[in-house]
Amino acid sequence: MTDAEPVLEVSGLRRAYGPVRAVDDVSFTLAGGASLGIVGESGSGKTTTARIVVGLERADAGRVLVGGRDRTAGGRGRAARLERARAVQMVFQDPYLSLDPRISVGAALREPLALHFPGRDHTARVAQLLDQVGLGARAAGSLPRQLSGGQRQRVAIARALAVEPAVLVLDEAVAALDVSVQAQILNLLGDIREQTGISYLFITHDLGVVRCVTDRVLVMRHGAVVESGPTDRVMSDPRHPYTRLLLDSVPRPGWDPRALAAARARLG
Numbered sequence: 001m002t003d004a005e006p007v008l009e010v011s012g013l014r015r016a017y018g019p020v021r022a023v024d025d026v027s028f029t030l031a032g033g034a035s036l037g038i039v040g041e042s043g044s045g046k047t048t049t050a051r052i053v054v055g056l057e058r059a060d061a062g063r064v065l066v067g068g069r070d071r072t073a074g075g076r077g078r079a080a081r082l083e084r085a086r087a088v089q090m091v092f093q094d095p096y097l098s099l100d101p102r103i104s105v106g107a108a109l110r111e112p113l114a115l116h117f118p119g120r121d122h123t124a125r126v127a128q129l130l131d132q133v134g135l136g137a138r139a140a141g142s143l144p145r146q147l148s149g150g151q152r153q154r155v156a157i158a159r160a161l162a163v164e165p166a167v168l169v170l171d172e173a174v175a176a177l178d179v180s181v182q183a184q185i186l187n188l189l190g191d192i193r194e195q196t197g198i199s200y201l202f203i204t205h206d207l208g209v210v211r212c213v214t215d216r217v218l219v220m221r222h223g224a225v226v227e228s229g230p231t232d233r234v235m236s237d238p239r240h241p242y243t244r245l246l247l248d249s250v251p252r253p254g255w256d257p258r259a260l261a262a263a264r265a266r267l268g
Ligand SMILES: Nc1ncnc2c1ncn2[C@@H]1O[C@H](COP(=O)(O)OP(=O)(O)OP(=O)(O)O)[C@@H](O)[C@H]1O
Pocket: 017, 020, 021, 022, 040, 041, 042, 043, 044, 045, 046, 047, 048, 049, 205
């Protein structure tokens, strides 16, 4: 954990869908260069929280400050939306859905660059982004279907990084990948954080992922935060019974950090 200024401050967030309290008074901060996990079972409110943070969903109450600026109110105009998008970007679970099948990788990367930095030549930046996510410049000419699932997720990450956001929100970003590819993508995300000082908000149901890539974790249940703290402490000494239950019922056998470490070692 760093002592850096918070890049993201969320306080008193609430969102209900009819009688369902999807997000029920959620507060947290994310420091510059830090990685915070939000864990919880299906329906606990993780995705709704993430979508409010990036501006895809409105909150009934509460505040979202990014870089000290309030992003909760207003923000419907084009300039406000662009400004928010520059600060916070999101990577989704399924790059098949987030990448347009008709658009080449190079064009997909040029899109946000043209939107945010119009009138410039982005050729060098596209090559740099592909390099940053471990894809060669030749990938620029490929269509999504010509790439593997892991390569597509690398493209989605590159596109999210294009505008150099302060915060990347990753919603189950490795859940659709098989274990060895998950390990590669988690490694890549670790490297990118080290190189750029970007902050991550990592939404996942997978405690193995949390252990690998976060320094702090927030445990959600029924829309509320039941426990939070340094990941090591929460994993080794859970204080809330629900956290203990989650730890005792790791969702997929064989998906544990040792398997990840071994897969990483094999991949070099
Ligand atoms: N657009 C919506 N309309 C109605 N109910 C919704 C909507 N979005 C979420 N909910 C409900 O809010 C609750 C929290 O959902 P949310 O998707 O945030 O949880 P989650 O922890 O991300 O779960 P999952 O991992 O399954 O996505 C659930 O009960 C869900 O059914």
